[in-house]
Amino acid sequence: MTAKKTSQTTAKKTNSAKSKADKATKANKAAKVNSPVDHSRDSKVKRMTRWLFWLMVKMTVIVLFVLFVYSIYLDGKVRDKFEGQRWQVPVQVFGTVEEYGLGSKLTIANLKQGLIANRYKKVTNVQRPGEFALSKNRAIIYRRAFDFGGGIEAAQQLTIDISNNKVAALYLNDQRVEQLRLEPLLLDRILPESKEDRVLVSLQAVPEKLLDTLLLVEDREFYFHYGVSPLGILRALYQNLLAGRTVQGGSTLTQQLVKNMFLTRDKTLWRKANEAIMALILEYRYSKDQLLEAYINEVYLGQHYANGIYGFGLAAEFYFGKSVQSLNSEQMAMLVGQVKGPSYYDPWRFPERTVERRDLVLRLMYQQEIISQREFEQALESPLSIRKKRRLRQQKFPAYLQLVKAELSRHLSEYQQQSGVRVFTGFSINQQMALQKSIDEQLPNLEKKSGSDLQIAMVVSDFKSGEVRALVGGKEAGYAGFNRALHAQRPIGSLIKPAVFLGALERYQRFNLASLIDDKAITLSSEDGQAWRPKNYDGKYRGQVHLIDALVSSLNVPTVNLGMKLGLDNVAQAIHLLGYQDDIVTRPSMLLGSLNMSPMEINQLYIPLANQGVAEKSHAIERIVSARGETLWQFKALEQQIISTQAAYLLDYALNKVTVSGTARSLTWRVKDKRLAGKTGTTNDLRDSWFVGYDNDLLVTTWLGRDDNKPTKLTGSSGALVLFADFMNKVDAQSRHVNTPASVELVRFDNKSGHAVEQACDNSQLLPAVTTGLIYETQCERDPEQLKKKSWFEKLFGE
Known part of the structure; x- marks a missing residue:
């Protein structure tokens, strides 16, 4: 039994071993069978990886290509605007450039009046551009930087000494010179169809303190980045997270420029991407100074009813009624503070917010040593020095501007007028103000004398150059309606x-x-x-x-x-x-x-008579200059002798006699000790009162009448002449002086026959005449009545 069990046990072990061997063999077979299948899977993974890699490469190439093409498109867009007509800039219309040389006619009163009209500030100590100081015989003027047409001339200190109403000495930055000139008065800006108002300023004309403050607040790394600043974005993000709200932006000045100039204000990723690309393009294409100047003129700084306020040039005028060069530290701080939010920091609506923002900017200025501690403390204590009313001043000289616009449309197309051109005219602020003052003072008396409501038109021109110096189209100062000087066609009598x-x-x-x-x-x-x-x-x-x-x-x-x-x-x-x-x-x-003519047409008619026979075209515009300083159009003097000098002299002699013993003889006491010439004009039923007169420099045409064409009860001498005389007194008329031309001499004429005679006699007079071919009589023709009368000598001794 035991052996049998042992045998059975051995058999089981043997069978178990066989079973394990069979399993191992099957496993080996299975491994051999499965081995080729695993290799195939690895190959597929590798192929998939390789395919995905190349797909990414191709997609990247495509994306880069599309980005490249899109960048080319954006580059063209940027260049087209930045190098072309960046803005529809208003036409700037300036008055005459006042030039003074030794001996030039000038009074302290007129100089002061012109400077104040040009927004200069009277001070006791001149320190910055736009200021002036006066004494009895001296004027010190800190002239602002200005482009007279040949490039920007830096701000400079001028000194003018005046003696006996004439320039006695001139100094430029304490150096004696022979001639000086002041920048002209800006009469108005003619807005383009876009109604976008703007005052372009060059980088050189902007105070360095303002530029430093702007960069300090808006973009400290402006001169070191390439259009986009990652560090700036991270810094802004960190500050915003700390504050729990948006307190700082990460956009560079260049990005802000792109947003204002090229893009909408939509807050989308696509716009931000465009903004970054275009900023990089701008930085690549243009210098930092070019970009900063564009920003200075482009940035949005407020709203004037329906019109936006763009650029620091217009903002300075809008908020303070000053040029950008005349701003003080606190005013610069307020403007820079407006960049963050012009509506939120509106000084008329929210003065407390504005002061808080201004003071924050001032504190930064002080910390960076842009201003001293004393300036900082004084600025903090100062109130907002903004204009009392939001509305910008209305144009004061619309009648003259109508003439300018009419001429401008003949010289430039509407498109050219939108490219920031500057128009220089012959306008004289002193003569214009004297003209209006004469009307204000004299017209009420004339209306009382007439017993009716009168209207008026006056034109003042420099007859030697043809420049229209002043013009009034009606009795109401600043009235922009019907311009009688240009359009009223009246009989000229x-x-x-x-x-x-x-x-x-x-x-x-x-x-x-x-x-x-x-x-x-x-x-x-x-x-x-x-x-x-x-x-x-x-x-x-x-x-x-x-x-x-x-x-x-x-x-x-x-x-x-x-x-x-x-x-x-x-x-x-x-x-x-x-x-x-x-x-x-x-x-x-x-x-x-x-004949029916306008006062402007009459003025043209008399220019050759006053100018010794030389014709000159009456005009307002002297020169038109592009934004780049190129002369687009310039008046060309005719200087054409259309009347012989002899005939012109004789006619001038007669017109002088009109003011001495003729219909205008009241001028002998109205304008004392001045030699003038002129002609009165009166139409049927005393409907129109005219006077055209001139001294040695100016030709003045005056019309007085009623719009309903009813009688005025005034002749040329009792109406229009009164206004002429008052104006000539206000501008200090210069006595007429004309050189006698060749072949014209004083000749004695017999009053009875009208013939020239060689010997003097009682019934004769001396008159200028052309002596070429003139036939002389030997003696005067005696008056029969005189022959009947005998002198006491003849009665005593006989003939």
Whole structure:
């Protein structure tokens, strides 16, 4: 039994071993069978990995290619705007550039008036641009930086010494010079179609303190990053997390510029991506100074009703009524503080917030030593020095601006007018203010005398250059409506007479100032067959009068007789020669001023008469300069001698006599001790009162009348002349002085015959005349009445 059990046990072990061996063999077979399958899976993984890698490479290449192409598109967009017309900038219209040399006419009062109008501040100690100080005979002016058309001229200190109303000495930064000039008055900005107002300023014209403060607050690393600042973003994120709200932005100045200039204000990832790419492009393409200057002019700083305030140049004027160069430390701090949120820190609506923000900026300025401790303490104590009202000042000289706009449209297209051009004109602030003051003082008295509501138009020009210096289109100062100086077509009356007499004096072989003209009743037929019987103003006839007396006394009948002798076509030709453009219907009544003209047209007509026969085009605009300083258009002087110097001199002599003994003789006491020339004009029923007068520099045309064309009860001498005289006193008229031309001499003429005589006699007078071909009589023709009368000597001793 035991052996049997042992045998059975051995058999079981043997069977167990076989079973294990069989299992191992099967496992080996299974391993051999499964081994090729695992290798295949590894290969697939490797292939998948390789495919994904190359897919990523291709996708990256595609993305980079698309990004490259998109960057090219953005680059073109950036360059197109940044190098082209960046903004639709208003046209800036400036007055005349005041230039002073030794001996120039100038008074302290006029200089002060001009400086204040140009927003200079009167101080006791001149320290910064935009300030001036005055004593009895000296002016110290810190002139602001300005581009006169040849590049920016830095701010400089000027000193002008004045003696006897003339410039005695000139100094530039304490160095004596022969000539100085002040930047012109900005008359107005003509807004483009976008209605976007802006005052462009160059980087050189911006105070260094303002630039340092802006960079300190908005982008300290501006000159060191490449458009995007990762550290700045992280720093802003950290500060915002600490505060639990947004207290600091991570955008660089360049990114802000991109956002303002090229993109919308949508807060999306796509916009942020565009912003970053375009910032990098700007940094690559342009210098830091170019970008900073663009930012200075682009940044949004407030709202003026429907119009945005863009750039520090306009913001300085909007908030403080100053140029950016004239800002003090606290004003700079307030403007820089506005960058963060112009609406939130609106000084008119939220002054407390604005002061808090300003003081924070001031504290940063002090910490970085941009301002001293004393400046910091004074600035903290100062109130907000903003303008009292939000509304910007209305244009003060709309009538003159209408003339500028009319000329500008002839010289530049509308597109060119949107590229930031600067227009320099002949406008004189002193003469304009004197003109308006004369109207304010004298017109009420004239209206009282007339018993009616009167209107007025006046044009002042420099007849040597043709520049219109001042212009009034109505009695209301600053009225922008109907401009009577440019558009009121009124009968000109006797103002036409010098043109008639000019036609005679040019024919010196036939006529001279002593020529006798009939002054007898005449009847002429009009075009419709009706009889026309001209009469003199006083209703009298004198038989015969000398040519000069006919003009000096403004006699109608001799003028008509003279015009008919010359021929109506010749008279019309003379009127056109003087500068009248429209067609003229040649009829006898035109000889007495039945033509309708505007004051501006009359002013043009008299320029050659005042300018010794030299024609010049009357104009407001002298020069137009592009934003880059290129001259786009410049007035070219005609300097054309259209009247002989002899005829011009003789006519000027007669017009001077008008102001001494003729219809304008009241000027002898209204403007004392001044030699002037001019002509009165009065139309039928006293509907229009005219006077055109001139001294040695200025030509002034004055019209007075009613808009309803009813009588004014005023003649040219009792109405318009009064305003002319008051204006000439205010501008200190310069006595007329004209050189006698060759072949013109004083000649004695017999009053009875009108012939030149060699010897003096009782009934004769001395008059200038062209002596070429002049025939002299040996003696005067004796008056029969005088022959009957014997002197006591003749009665005692006989003849």
